Amino acid sequence: MPTETRTRRAPRATRRAGRIRIGLLGLGTVGQGLCRLLAERGARIEADHGLRFEVTSVLVRDAGRERAFAPPRGRVTADPAEFLRGGYDCVVEAIGGTEPAHSLVSRLLRAGVPVVTANKALLAEHGPALRAIAAGSGTCLRAEAAVAAGIPLLSLLEHSLKAATVRRVTAILNGTSNFVLTRIAREGERLGEAVAIARRLGFAEADPTLDLSGVDAAQKLSILVERLWGTALPLEAIDVLGVGEVTSRECELAAALGYALKPVAFAELEQGEARAFVAPAAVPVSHRLAGVEEELNYVQLDTDTLGPLTLVGKGAGGLPTASSILDDLLAVARGGGPDDVPSSPRAPLRPAPCRTPWLLLLTLAADAADTVLELLRGAGVRLREVRQATQALVATTAPETRERIESLGALLGPLRAVAGARFFRILKGE
Numbered sequence: 001m002p003t004e005t006r007t008r009r010a011p012r013a014t015r016r017a018g019r020i021r022i023g024l025l026g027l028g029t030v031g032q033g034l035c036r037l038l039a040e041r042g043a044r045i046e047a048d049h050g051l052r053f054e055v056t057s058v059l060v061r062d063a064g065r066e067r068a069f070a071p072p073r074g075r076v077t078a079d080p081a082e083f084l085r086g087g088y089d090c091v092v093e094a095i096g097g098t099e100p101a102h103s104l105v106s107r108l109l110r111a112g113v114p115v116v117t118a119n120k121a122l123l124a125e126h127g128p129a130l131r132a133i134a135a136g137s138g139t140c141l142r143a144e145a146a147v148a149a150g151i152p153l154l155s156l157l158e159h160s161l162k163a164a165t166v167r168r169v170t171a172i173l174n175g176t177s178n179f180v181l182t183r184i185a186r187e188g189e190r191l192g193e194a195v196a197i198a199r200r201l202g203f204a205e206a207d208p209t210l211d212l213s214g215v216d217a218a219q220k221l222s223i224l225v226e227r228l229w230g231t232a233l234p235l236e237a238i239d240v241l242g243v244g245e246v247t248s249r250e251c252e253l254a255a256a257l258g259y260a261l262k263p264v265a266f267a268e269l270e271q272g273e274a275r276a277f278v279a280p281a282a283v284p285v286s287h288r289l290a291g292v293e294e295e296l297n298y299v300q301l302d303t304d305t306l307g308p309l310t311l312v313g314k315g316a317g318g319l320p321t322a323s324s325i326l327d328d329l330l331a332v333a334r335g336g337g338p339d340d341v342p343s344s345p346r347a348p349l350r351p352a353p354c355r356t357p358w359l360l361l362l363t364l365a366a367d368a369a370d371t372v373l374e375l376l377r378g379a380g381v382r383l384r385e386v387r388q389a390t391q392a393l394v395a396t397t398a399p400e401t402r403e404r405i406e407s408l409g410a411l412l413g414p415l416r417a418v419a420g421a422r423f424f425r426i427l428k429g430e
């Protein structure tokens with residue numbers, strides 16, 4: 001590949017007057033968002049920073065398709081070999097998925113080309129290996145857009161909080177899930193209706209499975225944990241539950257006890273043990289996260305120096321994502337390195353089960369509450385608050401693991417008086 005090898009300290013981009021040649025992998029929501037941003041703000045960036053970013057080549061699946069935004073001068077090809085023949089100062093990867101993104105990005109990094117990616121699936125699976133390739137060829141891989149799209153979270157960790165230890169992160173990392181749960185809770189919509197609206201407004205992909213199953217948020221959480229604590233937390237070590245089965249009735253019952261059901265991503269490091277989960281969780285309405293609605297993302301870092309630090313912003317969409325990509329492009333053009341500098345000393349992470357209080361929502365036949373409560377107490381469940389509603393029992397428990405709480409399902413399942421049993425983790429703190 002003729003693309004030249006560059007060193008991390010002085011990429012070619014900084015040595016040439018102004019023009020930065022960008023290869024763009026993908027011209028969907030994000031790729032087009034970048035083209036639009038460059039068309040609308042390119043002159044300002046050139047005036048402010050003396051850099052002219054120019055997309056010189058784009059790789060897509062269907063080169064003949066009409067696009068709302070495309071690079072004014074760049075070639076659009078469906079042939080990876082033709083794309084790789086281009087000479088680039090930086091390549092932006094916005095194809096998504098693991099292949100062919102992984103092969104292309106590895107090849108580019110091996111050749112010393114800096115890569116900026118928005119792809120959490122790629123990083124969650126191959127991040128450490130790709131970073132090692134980048135380091136070996138003196139170039140960098142940057143990924144601001146991959147964690148919370150428009151929220152400048154990785155650059156915050158890269159440049160700030162150097163004296164702080166972040167002990168815990170509490171977040172909403174999936175805009176689709178937040179939008180859908182907001183609609184179900186507020187408008188009483190069913191999942192299918194809420195997803196259709198999200199799609200219409202551009203907040204959900206054609207296939208939202210990864211979003212609604214919690215996997216997308218878990219991929220982002222795993223990248224964030226690596227940045228925070230210097231060691232990757234494999235996806236298998238994150239306890240993942242999706243929002244796909246939450247109903248408006250459950251939202252109502254939770255609200256009666258002062259909770260909002262929100263798509264929470266949580267990770268905590270204590271004495272080398274990492275606890276992490278992604279789940280629709282019961283959040284006290286007094287918690288800041290409870291008020292974060294629609295497609296917004298939320299990240300709260302609990303630090304030992306300045307207490308909680310909170311960021312809220314758009315976690316999806318072409319322009320917000322492109323805005324983070326552009327920040328990474330500027331960092332690359334100025335000779336910046338990778339964005340993976342940990343903010344606290346590296347420590348080996350030992351995954352541990354998450355023990356949290358739980359909210360139990362039980363749908364009951366009339367007059368069955370006392371029997372069910374007796375059964376739960378007899379099984380050793382430490383109940384805290386108990387409230388009866390029409391044909392329902394709502395209760396909170398002392399901290400328990402998911403395994404222990406789910407075993408209650410087996411206990412209650414055979415009872416004819418119990419028509420349904422649902423369990424939600426309760427988020428502590430504020």
Ligand SMILES: NC(=O)c1ccc[n+]([C@@H]2O[C@H](COP(=O)([O-])OP(=O)(O)OC[C@H]3O[C@@H](n4cnc5c(N)ncnc54)[C@H](OP(=O)(O)O)[C@@H]3O)[C@@H](O)[C@H]2O)c1
Pocket residue numbers: 025026027028029030031059060061062063065093094095096097099100118119120121145146149315316317318321
């Ligand atoms: N959308 C967001 O709000 C958002 C936010 C943050 C991060 N991201 C991440 O950004 C990445 C891109 O997302 P997106 O929403 O822009 O996806 P998208 O709209 O589906 O666009 C994907 C693009 O990649 C091209 N492509 C896919 N497979 C290809 C292949 N095998 N060979 C060549 N080109 C291929 C497609 O070409 P055709 O157009 O010809 O089909 C399309 O242009 C993903 O990793 C996503 O997770 C997205």
